Amino acid sequence: MTGVDEGRRPVRSHGGLPRRAVLLAGAAGLAGLAGGCATLEPAPRVPLPLAPPGTDGPPPGESRPGAAAEPTGADVVRVHHLGCGTMCPVGGRLMYGPDRAGETRRLVCHCLLLETAAHGLVLVDTGLGLRDVRQPRPRLSPFFLGLDGIQLREEETALRQVERLGFSARDVRHLVMTHLDFDHAGGIEDFPDATVHVLGAELEAARRDRQGFIGRNRYRPLQWDEGVRWRPYDVGGEPWFGFASVRDLDGLPPEILLLPLVGHTRGHCGVAVRTRAGWLLHAGDAYFHQAEMDPAAPSCPPGLRAYQRMMEVDREARLANQARLRELVRARGGEVAVFSGHDAAELAALRGERAGTAAVGSSGGAT
Numbered sequence: 001m002t003g004v005d006e007g008r009r010p011v012r013s014h015g016g017l018p019r020r021a022v023l024l025a026g027a028a029g030l031a032g033l034a035g036g037c038a039t040l041e042p043a044p045r046v047p048l049p050l051a052p053p054g055t056d057g058p059p060p061g062e063s064r065p066g067a068a069a070e071p072t073g074a075d076v077v078r079v080h081h082l083g084c085g086t087m088c089p090v091g092g093r094l095m096y097g098p099d100r101a102g103e104t105r106r107l108v109c110h111c112l113l114l115e116t117a118a119h120g121l122v123l124v125d126t127g128l129g130l131r132d133v134r135q136p137r138p139r140l141s142p143f144f145l146g147l148d149g150i151q152l153r154e155e156e157t158a159l160r161q162v163e164r165l166g167f168s169a170r171d172v173r174h175l176v177m178t179h180l181d182f183d184h185a186g187g188i189e190d191f192p193d194a195t196v197h198v199l200g201a202e203l204e205a206a207r208r209d210r211q212g213f214i215g216r217n218r219y220r221p222l223q224w225d226e227g228v229r230w231r232p233y234d235v236g237g238e239p240w241f242g243f244a245s246v247r248d249l250d251g252l253p254p255e256i257l258l259l260p261l262v263g264h265t266r267g268h269c270g271v272a273v274r275t276r277a278g279w280l281l282h283a284g285d286a287y288f289h290q291a292e293m294d295p296a297a298p299s300c301p302p303g304l305r306a307y308q309r310m311m312e313v314d315r316e317a318r319l320a321n322q323a324r325l326r327e328l329v330r331a332r333g334g335e336v337a338v339f340s341g342h343d344a345a346e347l348a349a350l351r352g353e354r355a356g357t358a359a360v361g362s363s364g365g366a367t
């Protein structure tokens, strides 16, 4: 909490902050709704529209010679939904919604750890890293440390969770990034042997597009300036359910795709993963709250809506991509489980609580 407390100071002094950032922080403060992370009540279960999944591994005889480019889900043996960061934002229920209870009264950093048959471990987003939680300054911005109420918990880092599953950092061969904001890229340097797959436009933005208060504070080069093996991509490849895509990621099976969903940042992507049970779509920060994907009556807690506007680089593109994702959920919700990088209820629903049957297993005991 030391880092969080230190981080609040710049929020109060806010020299040079953009007006919308000040308004957001001020409104939240006036509302008297400082973030708090309740821990006593059980998390409610919020079902996601994914058909009951299969279990481990490809069945014998499923692979077909000559069909390697067709995603079958056979290579993704097991999926772990990891919470690699906890945020108790200023604004409290204005950020996570009034109906949340227990452990869903927070924002999370939802990452995927994929055990594959032939490509080692693949991590989709990295959350906060070991050095972020051990020494948050100056890696993280004081503004976001305070506004987001970032909790510094070593046990939540992807590295520590990978180790608890019996693997080592070197087993993680690939990092597939939705984007390079501090709360997604913090763990990159914890996996020195991994190739980091990212849209080229995002890498460019993170390196060069750091003008302005938000740009400087969201992208933190200290998180990824040491020996990172980048693999940037241009958009190209067969569309996926109507979405432009990057297929054939280097060294990865066709089960894992990047889907540009720009607007939150210049090179923001979703990451689609084919499992034997169906598709998962990690939508990153294309949206933040599950209610935004309600096809009939989308909504968003007001603080979170303001936060998304503060962070966006292209509102028109962001809202258009949200609409496309809603349409995907409406039309294909039985085939594709769509989830945000930060909704704690979605993470809870996709972890072990769905019980017993989960291809989408928990960090501690996937089947």
Ligand SMILES: [Zn+2]
Residues within 6 Å of the ligand: 181, 183, 184, 285, 341, 342
């Ligand atoms: Zn984020």
